[in-house]
Amino acid sequence: MKILLIEDEDDLRDVMKISLEKELFLIETASDFHTAAEKLETYDYDCILLDIMLPGGSGLTLLELLKEKGKHNSVIIISAKNSIDDKVRGLNLGADDYLTKPFHLAELTARVKSVIRRKQHDGQKIINIGNVKINLNERTVNVQSSALILNRKEFDILVYFASNKNRLINKTALAEHIWGDHADQSDDFEFIYSQIKNLRKKLKETDASIEIQAVYGIGYKLVVE
CATH class of the missing domain: 3.40.50.2300 (Response regulator)
Incomplete structure (x- = not known):
């Protein structure tokens, strides 16, 4: 946030x-x-x-x-x-x-x-999307009954996508939202690619019913399978 x-x-x-x-x-x-x-x-x-x-x-x-x-x-x-x-x-x-x-x-x-x-989030402390539950106060994520361990940036990225379900998020908007002023210090988006790659892998490994899809040349969007 x-x-x-x-x-x-x-x-x-x-x-x-x-x-x-x-x-x-x-x-x-x-x-x-x-x-x-x-x-x-x-x-x-x-x-x-x-x-x-x-x-x-x-x-x-x-x-x-x-x-x-x-x-x-x-x-x-x-x-x-x-x-x-x-x-x-x-x-x-x-x-x-x-x-x-x-x-x-x-x-x-x-x-x-x-x-x-x-x-x-309409005053809610919990975001439920597919079989994924995100606790905003405790900064925890569960897929069904299993805990999904995310680092700080991965959690922030997931919340951002969950708040913009099915919306196309371009790489610049994502970088500015998650990294703020520091996003301007990078000439490419390698720091985004790395975090997104790890987050997508963790979601897949825990059989999450949500997926962060890449839209070539533009950005990403989160969809519920």
């Missing part, structure tokens, strides 16, 4: 990033309005953590930009301002939740997991 953390306070941003990475989220950051706007224009995220007061502009303006572009990212506003007006305006602009500083990191994690489940 990929999160964009938009926060101008360096210490707080670093603490939030480290805490969420321990939960195995992929975290990208922006410390000002213009950097955040550029990232939101270019990439999609499972959740956006959005400070209102930013150098160069308001976080509420970023919400307006998301609304204008028809993007439906999960958004949690994070601000030291406990203003009812800001809260109401942010929620009316499409924010999913509002967290006032200071807050406990455990609460932040719980809110993030909650809005992602609510937006992407």
